[in-house]
Each structure stands twice: as structure tokens, then as C-alpha cells.
Amino acid sequence: MERALNFNAGPAALPLEVLEKAKDEWLNYSGTGMSILEMSHRSPEFESVLNHAKKLLTELLDIPETHEVLFLQGGASLQFSMVPYNLLTEEKRAYYVLTGVWSEKALAEARKLGETITAATAKPKNYTTIPSLDDLQLRADAAYLHITSNNTIYGTQWPSFPDTGSIPLVADMSSDILSRPLDISKFGLIYAGAQKNLGPSGVTVVIIKKDLIREDASHLPAMLNYHTYYKNNSLFNTPPSFAIYLLSLVLEWTKKNGGIAGIEDINRQKAALLYKTIDESDGFYKGHAEKPFRSQMNVTFTLQSEELTRKFLAFAKEEGFKGLNGHRSIGGCRASIYNAIPLAHCEKLADFMLRFKKMN
Template identity: 50%
Template sequence: MMKRIYNFNAGPAMLPLEVLQEVQSELLDLQGSGMSILEMSHRAPIYEKINAEAEADIKELLGLGDDYCVLFMGGGASLQFSMVPMNFLGAGQTAAYAVTSNFSDKAVKEAEKVGKVVIPFSSKAEKYDRVPQPGEIRLPENCAYLHITANNTIEGTEYSVYPETGAVPLIADMSSDILSKPIPAEKFSLIYAGVQKNIGPAGAVAVIARKKFIEGRSKALHSMLNYETHLDNGSLYNTPPAFAVYIVGKVAKWLKAQGGLVMMEQRNAAKAKIVYDVIDMYPDFFRGFAKTGSRSLMNVTFGLPTEALEKRFAVEAEELGMGGLKGHRSVGGLRASIYNAMPLAGCEKLAEFMEAFYKIHK
């Protein structure tokens, strides 16, 4: 018998069961080709169509037109930490980074190897418990771009309102909340997202960008590190992470079938409320990490009165079919990642367990 748990891991994370079943049915013979997607050339017409449809569906979900592109690349978000400044931080310019997490701090370290960086906002002193509120960020003169981390997976914080940057390009790492809610995508010059948290398996990063922003890159850049190379070749300059892109394409179609991003935001907000309500009901026991106004709909982070209780909570939850609740090693505590594929029933089961655990150990 098949055994499926409620997978609360932060990434690689839960995928829609319908998508996995469809992938399973096609794994040995994709569309009558006699081959698996794992064996197929990226130059094959079947794969070229998969790639093109994935791009088109993501743009449709975000409400973007032909002036934007979606590129599928390797290296994950960590490679983007380097590619962004290499492509867009010119001589005599300054890059601005809002530092709200361990990951945005890593992005700063890579950008500093390329050029001048300023940090107009940081919550590091408060252990990254919030994101900036409107008006808190002041950009420097001759600013090349502002970089933000839209959702902070480790700490459980998320932007609900994005900064206003005027003519300064806005760039975002959306690895853990991509396609989880409607966003004003046209505000961004470039968005990148490792797909393994919310829309796919490990192995690919999606880069969503205004074409004019990408065009005209320096010819001195190494070809694979130049966004224009990937734009000019439709993500097929080299062999792409084909299996990951194939699944991202199926998840995009699944999101459309669910009613799009408006419906997903409603579901995600309802799921998060179920868990946060328990935290708020017993604040001396379940100690929420994020400030209330910065709470993530994707990653709910909290601690218990002792580390021993936290370990016991994670073990007992796993015995009940709820895995991946241990917090990140840099923060500790507990974390429930409730991405698009997590059903409402999973959050309800977690909340019931939290209440039962509280009654025993309060």
C-alpha cells in the first residue's frame, strides 16, 4: 500500500499528488515517444514544447506579457546571488540590498565581490524577525538595483507590500513564495526562484525578467553567467534541468486548474491561519518567531519552552505522519512549511496535534 505523509519540509518540498501521479503515468513513455523525459534530448520537439508551455503558463499566472521572459537555469538561487551583480552592478554604481534573512545576507556577500553594496535595511540585529515596512528603505544615489528576499524560508517572514523604487530596478528572490499569491509582477525587473520549495523538484531555478532589462549585457561576461545568453537561446543554450522544468510545467497547469493565484492565496491564507491561531492562543508555549506584521504564509516558525520539548514535538509528529517539522539549524525551534501543495487537512492535523501537545506539556 502507498504511504503518503504530510510533508512540512522547507525544500525540496511537497508536490501536488495529481502531478506526481501524472508524472508516474508518463515516466516510461512520454507522449508516445517510447522514451522517458529523463532520456529525451532537449532539442526534441516534445521537450521544446514543454519548455515553451511552462514559460507561457507562468507568465499567464503572473499576468505578464511578451515583454517578459521566463528562463530555466541550473545552479539554484545561490548562483543567482552572483549572477545578479555580475550582470547589473556596473562601475561607479551601488547595489542596495534589504537584508532580512540568512539567504539575503549570503546574497550581499556575493555582490560585495563584484562592486559597491549598501544595506538600507537590515533586521539582522533582531535575528531577522521582520521585513521592512513601506517607506523604511532609502535608496542611495546612482543605485543599480534594490534586491529583496520576498519570503524568508528559515525565519518565516514575508513581504505583504513591496518597496517602491521608482526608476530603480527591483529584483527579488522569491524561491519560497513564487506563484503562491497574486503579485504586481510588473513592478519587478527580475525575479528568481529555486523551484524546489513551491513549484517543483530540486535542480532548476526560474528567472522571470523584463526582456529589455536583460538585453545589452557586457560581452565580457562568461557565456553561462550572462542572462542574455539564456534569453537569446530560450533557456536551451546548454542542456537544461529538463526533468525539473517538466514538473514545473505540470505544477503551473495544476495551479491554473485550481483557479489561479487568487484562489491559491485564499487557500494559503486559510491554511496559515489555522496554525497561527494555535500559536496566538498559547503564546507562552508556542513562541512565534516572526513579528505579526511580517508573518509568512509559506513558512510558520515557532519554538517551545525547551529544546527537549521541541525535539519531542518533531518526533511525535513524525510518528503521526507529519514530517519535516524541525527548524533550520541556524534558528532552531520548529517550522511548518505549508506551500501550495500542502492540503488544508495537513494544517488541520498539525493544529490538532499542537493543541493536544500543549495540554500534555503546559
């Protein structure tokens, strides 16, 4: 079977090597005579899988002992509520930087639970940029500052992160975690739905500073309390076991391919190739994001008319490209080039873009 040229924004492509290993272990994981899908999450075999995933993630991201790794469900969307539930107290206010749709959604959920402040916004510029760090307005009453590190819809990405001092920095990293080195110590909490770079949909990774896990939060629903997962090693209830297993395989693949540094190098090559194709097209293709803030994960662009855009997408589909449609809210085109996308697929896309320009 010929693999699709998959540029979907999420759920996104997984490494072929990972899928092949999962296929080999589908009916019989590690000599148990069972699939991971059939295995008790209380069994030592599965707890070993979970701990292996946690160890690999800690190693690859160089997570310090001050932080804990949790595996949850509900995607980033549930974290929009869990973060303020756990971190926003009555005497504090939550600060949000708006850089796109997902940060807007996170702010909307926080507003239901406490007082919020928009610390900075790129909305007046149609989310083509990231606000200047100098524009951030933080006060001593801040419970945390929330950012979205990469914006899948608009194709922007934070090139560096604000230093918030004693105020916890919270980041939704669903679409660029594991794609570049991070100083985890700068963050109070990082959350990420797995379905971009970490694995399949169904599991959400939370990396949280231990002193933010409140033991006195018993008034919270158990399933919305970070302490519940912390004290139970993410096994309070049945976890998304198969998703965690696949996540562990993706982490093994990442380590085998040079770790974060190796992955970042390839990601930069992929993005540079596509942006070069856009920039040298004499206006035939136009990138959405301002150059200093272009995403290494989501390359967003338009053509000279909606009719030409539709024609581009139709021809791309005929040639085996998947997922190049822009988000339904803004249209246009988008190539999501997460970690698992081979450089060769980006080369094929760049070649197609050049051929289509010549034809039109």
C-alpha cells in the same frame, strides 16, 4: 501507500496529482516511446514542453510583454552572483535589504563583484520583522534594490513591495512565488529556485525585464550571462529537462485549482489555522515573527524549553509528520506550508499541537 505529512522546507511536497501524472508518463511521454529523461532537449517534443511551461507561467503570473521568462540551473545561490554580474556596473552601487540568512548570502556574493550598500536591515530585531519602507535609503547611483520576499528560516514575508521608480527592484522569490498575486511590472528581475512552489529542485526560474538583458555583456562567462539564455530560449546547453517537465505539470495543477487567487485563498486558510493554534496556546507555543510580517509559507515557532521542543519533534515524527525541525542555524520548529500542502494536513498538525499541549 500512505503519504507522509510532509512539511519540509525544500525540496518540498509536490501535488499528488502531479506525481501520478508523471508516473503515468514515466516510460512513454506523449506517445514517443521515451521518457522525458531520455529525450533530446533539441527535439520538438521537449521544446514544446518548455514553451508550454513558459506560456503557463506567463498566464498565471500575468507577466507583461516587457519581461522574459528564463529557465536556468544553479538555484537561487547562483543568482546571488548572476544578478550583480549582469546588473552592477562600475559607476553604480547595489542596494540590499537584509531580512534573513539568504539575503545575507546574496549580499556577500555581490560584495565580491562591486560596491554594495545595506539599504535597510532587520538583523537588530533578530529578523522577526521586515524593515519599514520608510527606512529604505536609495540614491540615484543604485544599480538595483535587492530583497528576499519570504524568509524561510525566520518565517517573515514582505506584505507589500517598495516602489523603486526607475531603479530596478530585484527579488529572490524562491519560497513564495506563485503563492499570491504579483504586479510583475514593479520588478526588474525575479528569481526563484523551483523546489518550494514551482516543482522539483534543479530548475531556477528568472523573470527579467527585457531592457535589463545586456547585449554588450560579452565579457561575461556565457553561462553567467542572461543574454545567453534569452537568445537561445533557455536551450544554450542541456537544461534540467525533467525538472522543467514537472514544473509544467505543477503549473497545470495550479491553473486547475483556481490559479493564483484560488491558491492564495487556501494558503491563507492554512496559515491562519496554524497561527491561531500558536496564539491561543497561552504561551505554550511562541511564534518567531511579528504578526504583521508573518509568512504564509513558513510558520516558525518555539516551545517553552529546548527539552520540550525536542519532545515535540520526537512525538511529531512518531505520528508521521516530516520536516518540522527549525533550520539548523536557529533551531525551534517550522512548518513549511507551500502550495502543495493540503489544508487537511495543516488541520492534522493543528490537532496534534493541541493534543501535545494538553499532554504537557
